[in-house]
Amino acid sequence: MPKLELLPAVDVRDGQAVRLVHGESGSETSYGSPLEAALAWQNAGAEWLHLVDLDAAFGTGDNRALIAEVAGAMDIKVELSGGIRDDASLAAALATGCRRVNLGTAALETPEWVAKVIAEHGDKIAVGLDVRGTTLRGRGWTRDGGDLYETLARLDSEGCARYVVTDIAKDGTLQGPNLELLRDVCAATDKPVVASGGVSSLDDLRAISSLVPQGVEGAIVGKALYAKAFTLEEALKAVSG
């Protein structure tokens, strides 16, 4: 059985690495230079970086040049999110050399475009399913965007390669992941799922690891690393099997 992939997160707002609580604008805690944070995770042994342009996601500008600098400095695989909603933003994202992009709002608001880019780019496209309960949220998680399972069925039928599932109620809270949601999503799709939101401890990572046979491929870890609940080296060891 493959081991759980860990994706340490660097979320960028106004040029800084930040963590939010429940993804709410204004709840930021700042952790300094995004490049330094990303290099620290790479040096600690990460194989992936989850890199988010929060300003682009919220519609408060963008950090496109800085995101390109960070992605370009990485020797590891980069998953890029935030504000990728049309041909121009997708081209800019892919030009960073990232391994894949996450589409959020676009999957809710412009499904035809998303179907087109899934067909064109295959597994370079993942869709972020950011949910409250079973209702999807877009535009910086401020607007409802439909039913999780209806959208998942549509995206599956269009060949979407992978889903990044975030329980907004858990994100940035250090309250533990929503394992029930992950189980339910895995039961509804054959495609791999990356878990996001709530990881607080090595036991949480072990619990997510136990869902690898059901289809969970990876876990995004944010606040717990920045708050030093554990080190990335400890996390990688915990999921190494």
Ligand SMILES: O=C(O)c1ccccc1N[C@@H]1O[C@H](COP(=O)(O)O)[C@@H](O)[C@H]1O
């Ligand atoms: O990661 C967050 O904390 C976050 C908070 C609020 C909004 C978005 C957030 N993250 C990522 O942004 C994309 C969605 O961006 P868009 O809707 O495509 O512009 C989503 O995949 C999250 O990974």
